[in-house]
Amino acid sequence: MSNPSPTRILAIDDDPAMLTLFRAVLGKPCAGREPERLRMCVDTALSGAEGLELFRRAHCADRPYAIAFVDLVMPGMNGIETANRLWAVDPSLLVVRVTASEKALRMAELAVFEESDRLLSLHKPLHPVELRQVARFLDQRKRAEDALQRRTVELNERIEEMRRLQAELAQAQRLEAIGQLAAGIAHEINTPTQYIGDNTLFLGDAFRVVVRVFESVERLLACDGPAPAELLEQARAAARTADLPFLAEEIPRAVEQSLEGIGCVAEIVRAMKEFSHPGAESKVAVDLNRAVASTLTVCRNEWKYVADLTTDFDPALPPVPCLPGELNQAILNIVINAAHAIAEKVAEGDSKGAITVRTRRRGNAAEIHIEDTGTGIPQHLQPKIFDLFFTTKTVGRGTGQGLTMARSIIVEKHGGALSFHSEPGKGTAFIVLLPLEPAANQPVAGNGEHHDTCHETHCLAG
Numbered sequence: 001m002s003n004p005s006p007t008r009i010l011a012i013d014d015d016p017a018m019l020t021l022f023r024a025v026l027g028k029p030c031a032g033r034e035p036e037r038l039r040m041c042v043d044t045a046l047s048g049a050e051g052l053e054l055f056r057r058a059h060c061a062d063r064p065y066a067i068a069f070v071d072l073v074m075p076g077m078n079g080i081e082t083a084n085r086l087w088a089v090d091p092s093l094l095v096v097r098v099t100a101s102e103k104a105l106r107m108a109e110l111a112v113f114e115e116s117d118r119l120l121s122l123h124k125p126l127h128p129v130e131l132r133q134v135a136r137f138l139d140q141r142k143r144a145e146d147a148l149q150r151r152t153v154e155l156n157e158r159i160e161e162m163r164r165l166q167a168e169l170a171q172a173q174r175l176e177a178i179g180q181l182a183a184g185i186a187h188e189i190n191t192p193t194q195y196i197g198d199n200t201l202f203l204g205d206a207f208r209v210v211v212r213v214f215e216s217v218e219r220l221l222a223c224d225g226p227a228p229a230e231l232l233e234q235a236r237a238a239a240r241t242a243d244l245p246f247l248a249e250e251i252p253r254a255v256e257q258s259l260e261g262i263g264c265v266a267e268i269v270r271a272m273k274e275f276s277h278p279g280a281e282s283k284v285a286v287d288l289n290r291a292v293a294s295t296l297t298v299c300r301n302e303w304k305y306v307a308d309l310t311t312d313f314d315p316a317l318p319p320v321p322c323l324p325g326e327l328n329q330a331i332l333n334i335v336i337n338a339a340h341a342i343a344e345k346v347a348e349g350d351s352k353g354a355i356t357v358r359t360r361r362r363g364n365a366a367e368i369h370i371e372d373t374g375t376g377i378p379q380h381l382q383p384k385i386f387d388l389f390f391t392t393k394t395v396g397r398g399t400g401q402g403l404t405m406a407r408s409i410i411v412e413k414h415g416g417a418l419s420f421h422s423e424p425g426k427g428t429a430f431i432v433l434l435p436l437e438p439a440a441n442q443p444v445a446g447n448g449e450h451h452d453t454c455h456e457t458h459c460l461a462g
């Protein structure tokens with residue numbers, strides 16, 4: 001696509017005859033009523049100072065010159081200085097130095113001048129054909145450069161737009177994942193709530209029946225002397241209807257079940273509170289076992305249909321300095337990945353899998369070991385799993401952010417280490433190491449003893 005605006009040329013020479021030649025060969029003045037249909041137009045100046053002034057004004061008016069022909073030997077500002085000052089205003093200017101003799105210039109000046117890749121040389125006397133050829137060549141180069149620059153800007157804008165869209169999409173998918181987790185929690189709370197409700201209804205009915213028995217007994221007790229047969233019969237009927245042996249057995253059971261249900265709901269609510277830890281911006285000493293247990297509770301709905309969960313917590317584990325909300329999020333991502341990997345196998349016909357979560361002290365670090373019997377990670381994908389947006393899951397199930405986030409939290413924010421080993425078809429284990437001493441804040445070495453092919457990611461900053 002051709003640019004309709006003409007290429008603006010500035011010719012600077014102290015010889016008026018030369019300027020006449022430039023105008024005759026290269027076109028009309030740009031400064032006059034500009035003939036837009038021309039490909040090129042030329043303005044002229046008799047000295048470096050005059051040329052610089054014209055050049056500056058055109059640059060400020062956003063009508064820059066693309067090419068300058070500069071006589072090398074001129075009184076006042078010579079061609080080298082003129083060109084350097086023009087470049088100071090616009091480094092993209094293409095300069096053609098025109099000279100009959102370079103003797104008047106110092107070689108050192110010339111050497112510096114000739115370093116530029118935006119410079120051509122022409123020797124006087126100029127032949128009109130030669131002049132036109134050089135001008136056309138430079139015009140084409142300039143247009144190509146402008147087109148390339150426009151394209152680069154356009155591409156950068158597109159890349160920026162794509163990044164924005166990608167971030168928006170990721171955010172939307174993240175929200176969807178949070179929604180899913182919330183739906184799971186709602187489901188978890190719903191089951192005990194339902195049987196608490198049923199039991200409470202039963203207890204209400206039972207209470208009304210028992211009250212009726214007591215009322216008839218009360219009426220009997222209120223009689224002075226022997227009770228009338230009618231009242232006695234009423235009391236017997238009330239006791240029969242109530243089925244007291246049944247109630248004696250079922251009421252305590254209903255109370256026990258309801259308390260259990262309330263305990264479940266309370267546990268989920270406590271886990272949710274502990275999981276989210278709003279506002280903890282600096283590290284606090286955390287009971288890691290409890291934090292992990294809360295996280296497992298919050299996502300129970302994600303794993304309970306596909307896996308049996310076993311926990312093996314080290315009771316002697318000392319408190320670990322953590323950002324609890326963030327650490328829980330990292331553990332959650334790893335556990336959900338484990339559940340997904342097992343679900344994939346279950347979908348292919350396998351029976352329920354297993355997730356094992358272990359905590360241990362390892363020297364100066366606390367270790368959380370999360371192991372699953374899922375699909376495993378194919379060898380060729382193992383180096384990629386921490387890459388942002390790398391996912392093998394379908395849209396809506398994964399965004400490829402979980403492990404990137406987990407690594408950033410564990411390695412960068414806690415100075416810990418995150419590694420894994422995986423056997424395709426058999427399962428995967430992720431190992432989180434967290435330093436126990438916040439002050440030392442040394443990166444923790446990964447536990448190499450576990451694996452032949454251990455992928456590890458450490459804190460670089462220390």
Ligand SMILES: Nc1ncnc2c1ncn2[C@@H]1O[C@H](COP(=O)(O)OP(=O)(O)OP(=O)(O)O)[C@@H](O)[C@H]1O
Pocket residue numbers: 177333337338341372374375376377385386390391392393397398399400401402403404428
């Ligand atoms: N325990 C695992 N078993 C098998 N593959 C896994 C396991 N953990 C991670 N992966 C692989 O690593 C990929 C990246 O995991 P990551 O958690 O970063 O993203 P995701 O789970 O796909 O999406 P999300 O952003 O929802 O977490 C997964 O898509 C999966 O292929």
Ligand SMILES: [Mg+2]
Pocket residue numbers: 333336337398401402403
């Ligand atoms: Mg994930």
